[in-house]
Amino acid sequence: MKWFKRVPARLFFYAWLILMVTGCRGRDAAADETGRIQVVATTTLVGDVVRVIGGEHISLTVLLPVGGDPHGFNPTPQDVTKVASADVIFINGLGLEQFMTTILENAARELNIVDLSAHLEGIPSDHAHDGDEDDHEHEKIDPHVWWNPLNVAKWAEEIAEALAEIDPENGTAYAANAAAYKQQLTELDQWIQEQVAQIPAANRTLITDHDSLGYFVEQYGFELVGTVFPGLSSQSEPSAQELAELTAIIRSYGVPAIFVGTTVNQRLTTQVAHETGTKVVPIYTDSLSEAGGAAATYLDFMRHNVNEIAAALR
Ligand SMILES: [Zn+2]
Structure with a gap:
Protein backbone atom coordinates (compact mmCIF):
# COMPACT_ATOMS: atom_id res chain seq x y z
CA MET A 1 0.00 0.00 0.00
CA LYS A 2 1.76 3.11 -1.15
CA TRP A 3 -0.59 5.90 -0.17
CA PHE A 4 1.99 8.61 -0.58
CA LYS A 5 3.68 7.49 -3.74
CA ARG A 6 3.23 10.76 -5.60
CA VAL A 7 5.89 13.27 -4.60
CA PRO A 8 3.70 16.23 -3.53
CA ALA A 9 1.58 13.97 -1.35
CA ARG A 10 4.70 12.50 0.22
CA LEU A 11 6.18 15.93 0.97
CA PHE A 12 2.90 16.97 2.52
CA PHE A 13 2.90 13.85 4.61
CA TYR A 14 6.37 14.43 6.04
CA ALA A 15 5.55 18.06 6.84
CA TRP A 16 2.44 16.85 8.63
CA LEU A 17 4.35 14.10 10.39
CA ILE A 18 6.95 16.51 11.79
CA LEU A 19 4.15 18.80 12.99
CA MET A 20 2.31 15.95 14.69
CA VAL A 21 5.29 14.38 16.40
CA THR A 22 6.93 17.60 17.59
CA GLY A 23 3.60 19.16 18.50
CA CYS A 24 2.66 16.37 20.84
CA ARG A 25 2.58 17.40 24.44
CA GLY A 26 4.83 15.64 26.88
CA ARG A 27 2.79 13.12 28.82
CA ASP A 28 3.01 11.71 32.24
CA ALA A 29 -0.47 10.18 32.46
CA ALA A 30 -0.04 6.50 31.64
CA ALA A 31 -3.65 5.62 30.96
CA ASP A 32 -6.71 6.34 28.83
CA GLU A 33 -10.19 6.96 30.26
CA THR A 34 -10.56 3.22 30.88
CA GLY A 35 -7.39 3.20 32.98
CA ARG A 36 -5.50 1.00 30.57
CA ILE A 37 -1.98 1.76 29.38
CA GLN A 38 -1.55 2.74 25.72
CA VAL A 39 0.54 0.19 23.84
CA VAL A 40 1.69 0.16 20.21
CA ALA A 41 3.05 -2.88 18.37
CA THR A 42 4.50 -2.60 14.87
CA THR A 43 3.82 -5.90 13.07
CA THR A 44 0.81 -8.22 13.29
CA LEU A 45 3.09 -10.92 14.77
CA VAL A 46 4.48 -8.68 17.50
CA GLY A 47 0.93 -7.42 18.07
CA ASP A 48 -0.44 -10.91 18.66
CA VAL A 49 2.17 -11.72 21.30
CA VAL A 50 1.66 -8.36 23.03
CA ARG A 51 -2.11 -9.04 23.04
CA VAL A 52 -1.56 -12.44 24.69
CA ILE A 53 0.68 -10.99 27.43
CA GLY A 54 -1.20 -7.73 28.00
CA GLY A 55 -4.73 -9.17 27.84
CA GLU A 56 -7.48 -6.85 29.04
CA HIS A 57 -5.03 -4.62 30.91
CA ILE A 58 -3.74 -2.81 27.83
CA SER A 59 -5.18 -0.75 24.99
CA LEU A 60 -3.29 -2.04 21.94
CA THR A 61 -2.75 -0.51 18.51
CA VAL A 62 -1.05 -2.63 15.84
CA LEU A 63 0.43 -0.47 13.06
CA LEU A 64 0.78 -2.96 10.19
CA PRO A 65 -2.47 -4.06 8.58
CA VAL A 66 -3.01 -7.77 7.91
CA GLY A 67 -1.12 -8.62 4.71
CA GLY A 68 0.95 -5.42 4.90
CA ASP A 69 4.67 -5.68 4.13
CA PRO A 70 6.74 -4.49 7.12
CA HIS A 71 9.77 -3.95 4.84
CA GLY A 72 7.90 -1.39 2.74
CA PHE A 73 5.31 0.09 5.08
CA ASN A 74 4.36 3.79 5.13
CA PRO A 75 2.72 4.83 8.41
CA THR A 76 -0.48 6.88 8.25
CA PRO A 77 -0.81 10.17 10.14
CA GLN A 78 -2.99 8.30 12.65
CA ASP A 79 -0.19 5.75 13.18
CA VAL A 80 2.27 8.55 13.88
CA THR A 81 -0.09 10.06 16.45
CA LYS A 82 -0.49 6.70 18.17
CA VAL A 83 3.27 6.17 18.34
CA ALA A 84 3.88 9.68 19.66
CA SER A 85 1.41 9.26 22.53
CA ALA A 86 2.02 5.60 23.45
CA ASP A 87 3.29 4.53 26.88
CA VAL A 88 5.35 1.83 25.23
CA ILE A 89 6.07 0.78 21.63
CA PHE A 90 7.10 -2.81 20.88
CA ILE A 91 9.11 -3.31 17.71
CA ASN A 92 10.52 -6.45 16.06
CA GLY A 93 13.85 -4.70 15.47
CA LEU A 94 16.90 -5.81 13.44
CA GLY A 95 16.03 -3.26 10.77
CA LEU A 96 12.66 -4.80 9.85
CA GLU A 97 10.73 -1.59 10.52
CA GLN A 98 12.58 0.94 8.36
CA PHE A 99 9.53 3.18 8.63
CA MET A 100 10.18 3.78 12.34
CA THR A 101 13.35 5.75 11.51
CA THR A 102 11.45 8.81 10.28
CA ILE A 103 9.07 8.74 13.22
CA LEU A 104 11.93 8.50 15.73
CA GLU A 105 13.99 11.23 14.07
CA ASN A 106 11.07 13.63 14.44
CA ALA A 107 9.92 12.67 17.91
CA ALA A 108 9.80 15.57 20.36
CA ARG A 109 10.32 13.40 23.41
CA GLU A 110 12.13 10.18 24.06
CA LEU A 111 9.78 7.37 23.11
CA ASN A 112 9.66 4.22 25.19
CA ILE A 113 10.67 1.73 22.48
CA VAL A 114 11.23 -1.92 23.35
CA ASP A 115 13.27 -3.70 20.68
CA LEU A 116 12.21 -7.33 21.08
CA SER A 117 15.19 -8.69 19.18
CA ALA A 118 17.85 -6.76 21.09
CA HIS A 119 18.76 -9.76 23.25
CA LEU A 120 18.25 -12.48 20.67
CA GLU A 121 21.06 -14.16 18.85
CA GLY A 122 20.60 -12.79 15.35
CA ILE A 123 21.72 -14.95 12.48
CA PRO A 124 23.22 -13.45 9.34
CA SER A 125 21.58 -14.03 5.99
CA ASP A 126 23.03 -17.23 4.57
CA HIS A 127 21.83 -16.13 1.19
CA ALA A 128 23.99 -13.05 0.73
CA HIS A 129 24.60 -12.36 -2.93
CA ASP A 130 26.98 -10.31 -5.04
CA GLY A 131 24.91 -7.14 -5.06
CA ASP A 132 25.01 -6.71 -1.28
CA GLU A 133 28.26 -4.74 -0.93
CA ASP A 134 26.41 -1.43 -0.51
CA ASP A 135 24.32 -2.68 2.37
CA HIS A 136 25.16 -1.70 5.91
CA GLU A 137 26.45 -4.46 8.14
CA HIS A 138 23.35 -4.49 10.38
CA GLY A 171 2.76 -7.13 36.83
CA THR A 172 1.71 -10.50 38.24
CA ALA A 173 -0.89 -10.94 35.49
CA TYR A 174 1.67 -10.13 32.78
CA ALA A 175 4.18 -12.61 34.23
CA ALA A 176 1.51 -15.34 34.50
CA ASN A 177 0.37 -14.75 30.90
CA ALA A 178 3.99 -14.94 29.70
CA ALA A 179 4.64 -18.17 31.61
CA ALA A 180 1.51 -19.87 30.18
CA TYR A 181 2.33 -18.69 26.67
CA LYS A 182 5.96 -19.87 26.90
CA GLN A 183 4.64 -23.33 27.72
CA GLN A 184 2.53 -23.27 24.53
CA LEU A 185 5.57 -22.15 22.52
CA THR A 186 7.68 -24.98 23.90
CA GLU A 187 4.94 -27.43 22.87
CA LEU A 188 4.77 -25.78 19.44
CA ASP A 189 8.53 -26.25 19.00
CA GLN A 190 8.23 -29.95 19.86
CA TRP A 191 5.26 -30.39 17.52
CA ILE A 192 7.24 -28.77 14.66
CA GLN A 193 10.15 -31.15 15.29
CA GLU A 194 7.75 -34.10 14.99
CA GLN A 195 6.34 -32.81 11.69
CA VAL A 196 9.78 -32.14 10.25
CA ALA A 197 10.92 -35.65 11.25
CA GLN A 198 8.36 -36.99 8.76
CA ILE A 199 9.96 -35.14 5.84
CA PRO A 200 12.77 -37.19 4.27
CA ALA A 201 16.11 -35.48 5.03
CA ALA A 202 16.92 -35.11 1.32
CA ASN A 203 13.69 -33.15 0.80
CA ARG A 204 14.36 -30.54 3.48
CA THR A 205 15.17 -27.80 0.98
CA LEU A 206 13.33 -24.51 0.74
CA ILE A 207 12.89 -21.84 -1.89
CA THR A 208 11.05 -18.75 -0.67
CA ASP A 209 9.95 -15.41 -2.13
CA HIS A 210 12.42 -13.48 0.05
CA ASP A 211 14.96 -14.62 2.65
CA SER A 212 12.53 -14.84 5.57
CA LEU A 213 12.84 -18.40 6.92
CA GLY A 214 16.43 -18.34 8.17
CA TYR A 215 15.57 -19.04 11.83
CA PHE A 216 13.27 -21.91 10.83
CA VAL A 217 15.99 -23.32 8.58
CA GLU A 218 18.52 -23.19 11.44
CA GLN A 219 16.23 -24.53 14.18
CA TYR A 220 14.75 -27.43 12.22
CA GLY A 221 17.55 -28.51 9.92
CA PHE A 222 16.48 -27.27 6.51
CA GLU A 223 18.54 -25.78 3.71
CA LEU A 224 17.47 -22.57 2.02
CA VAL A 225 18.64 -23.06 -1.55
CA GLY A 226 17.29 -19.88 -3.11
CA THR A 227 14.98 -16.88 -2.96
CA VAL A 228 13.12 -15.05 -5.72
CA PHE A 229 13.82 -11.60 -4.26
CA PRO A 230 17.50 -11.31 -3.36
CA GLY A 231 18.27 -10.87 0.32
CA LEU A 232 16.40 -10.27 3.56
CA SER A 233 14.02 -7.59 2.33
CA SER A 234 11.23 -7.82 -0.22
CA GLN A 235 12.08 -4.39 -1.60
CA SER A 236 14.79 -5.17 -4.17
CA GLU A 237 13.87 -6.82 -7.47
CA PRO A 238 16.16 -9.57 -8.78
CA SER A 239 18.17 -9.01 -11.96
CA ALA A 240 17.63 -11.17 -15.05
CA GLN A 241 20.88 -12.99 -14.21
CA GLU A 242 19.75 -13.71 -10.63
CA LEU A 243 16.46 -15.10 -11.92
CA ALA A 244 18.34 -17.32 -14.39
CA GLU A 245 20.56 -18.60 -11.55
CA LEU A 246 17.52 -19.35 -9.41
CA THR A 247 15.87 -21.25 -12.25
CA ALA A 248 19.04 -23.34 -12.63
CA ILE A 249 19.13 -24.08 -8.87
CA ILE A 250 15.48 -25.17 -8.84
CA ARG A 251 16.11 -27.52 -11.76
CA SER A 252 19.31 -29.00 -10.30
CA TYR A 253 17.78 -29.62 -6.83
CA GLY A 254 14.47 -30.79 -8.29
CA VAL A 255 12.74 -28.53 -5.75
CA PRO A 256 9.00 -29.33 -5.77
CA ALA A 257 7.67 -26.05 -4.35
CA ILE A 258 8.32 -22.35 -3.92
CA PHE A 259 6.85 -20.98 -0.69
CA VAL A 260 5.40 -17.50 -1.00
CA GLY A 261 4.05 -15.18 1.64
CA THR A 262 1.06 -12.85 1.52
CA THR A 263 3.10 -9.66 1.80
CA VAL A 264 5.24 -9.90 -1.32
CA ASN A 265 4.29 -9.35 -4.97
CA GLN A 266 3.84 -12.84 -6.42
CA ARG A 267 4.24 -12.00 -10.12
CA LEU A 268 7.92 -13.02 -10.36
CA THR A 269 7.44 -16.12 -8.22
CA THR A 270 4.60 -17.31 -10.44
CA GLN A 271 6.80 -16.70 -13.49
CA VAL A 272 9.71 -18.72 -12.03
CA ALA A 273 7.37 -21.54 -11.01
CA HIS A 274 5.84 -21.61 -14.49
CA GLU A 275 9.28 -21.79 -16.17
CA THR A 276 10.52 -24.61 -13.91
CA GLY A 277 7.34 -26.63 -13.51
CA THR A 278 7.40 -26.04 -9.75
CA LYS A 279 4.26 -25.36 -7.76
CA VAL A 280 3.67 -22.22 -5.74
CA VAL A 281 2.66 -22.97 -2.15
CA PRO A 282 1.17 -20.00 -0.26
CA ILE A 283 2.26 -19.60 3.36
CA TYR A 284 2.32 -16.65 5.77
CA THR A 285 5.79 -15.17 6.28
CA ASP A 286 5.69 -11.56 7.51
CA SER A 287 2.02 -11.12 8.50
CA LEU A 288 -0.79 -12.97 10.21
CA SER A 289 -4.05 -13.64 8.34
CA GLU A 290 -7.37 -11.91 8.95
CA ALA A 291 -9.22 -12.92 12.12
CA GLY A 292 -10.94 -16.22 11.34
CA GLY A 293 -8.29 -17.06 8.72
CA ALA A 294 -5.75 -19.88 8.83
CA ALA A 295 -3.08 -17.83 10.61
CA ALA A 296 -4.96 -15.40 12.82
CA THR A 297 -2.61 -15.92 15.78
CA TYR A 298 1.12 -16.63 15.94
CA LEU A 299 0.49 -20.22 17.11
CA ASP A 300 -1.89 -20.84 14.19
CA PHE A 301 0.53 -19.08 11.81
CA MET A 302 3.30 -21.57 12.67
CA ARG A 303 1.03 -24.63 12.67
CA HIS A 304 -0.46 -23.70 9.30
CA ASN A 305 2.91 -22.92 7.71
CA VAL A 306 4.53 -26.12 8.98
CA ASN A 307 1.60 -28.20 7.75
CA GLU A 308 1.90 -26.60 4.29
CA ILE A 309 5.69 -27.07 4.17
CA ALA A 310 5.49 -30.69 5.36
CA ALA A 311 2.71 -31.54 2.88
CA ALA A 312 4.66 -30.06 -0.04
CA LEU A 313 7.99 -31.74 0.79
CA ARG A 314 6.94 -35.13 2.17
ZN1 LIG B 1 10.36 -10.25 5.33
Missing part, protein backbone atom coordinates in the same frame (compact mmCIF):
# COMPACT_ATOMS: atom_id res chain seq x y z
CA GLU A 139 21.08 -5.13 7.43
CA LYS A 140 22.67 -8.52 6.96
CA ILE A 141 21.17 -9.90 10.18
CA ASP A 142 17.92 -11.68 9.46
CA PRO A 143 15.04 -9.83 11.19
CA HIS A 144 12.50 -12.68 10.78
CA VAL A 145 13.22 -14.03 14.28
CA TRP A 146 9.61 -15.23 14.87
CA TRP A 147 10.29 -18.25 12.65
CA ASN A 148 11.75 -19.90 15.77
CA PRO A 149 9.11 -20.21 18.56
CA LEU A 150 11.86 -20.14 21.20
CA ASN A 151 12.69 -16.58 20.10
CA VAL A 152 9.03 -15.67 20.55
CA ALA A 153 9.22 -17.14 24.08
CA LYS A 154 11.93 -14.55 24.79
CA TRP A 155 9.68 -11.85 23.31
CA ALA A 156 7.00 -12.91 25.80
CA GLU A 157 9.42 -12.40 28.73
CA GLU A 158 10.55 -9.00 27.46
CA ILE A 159 6.97 -7.86 26.90
CA ALA A 160 5.87 -8.95 30.39
CA GLU A 161 8.82 -7.12 31.96
CA ALA A 162 8.28 -3.92 29.96
CA LEU A 163 4.53 -3.85 30.72
CA ALA A 164 5.15 -4.49 34.43
CA GLU A 165 7.60 -1.60 34.51
CA ILE A 166 4.98 0.95 33.41
CA ASP A 167 2.02 -0.83 35.05
CA PRO A 168 3.34 -2.59 38.20
CA GLU A 169 -0.20 -3.11 39.51
CA ASN A 170 -0.78 -5.77 36.82
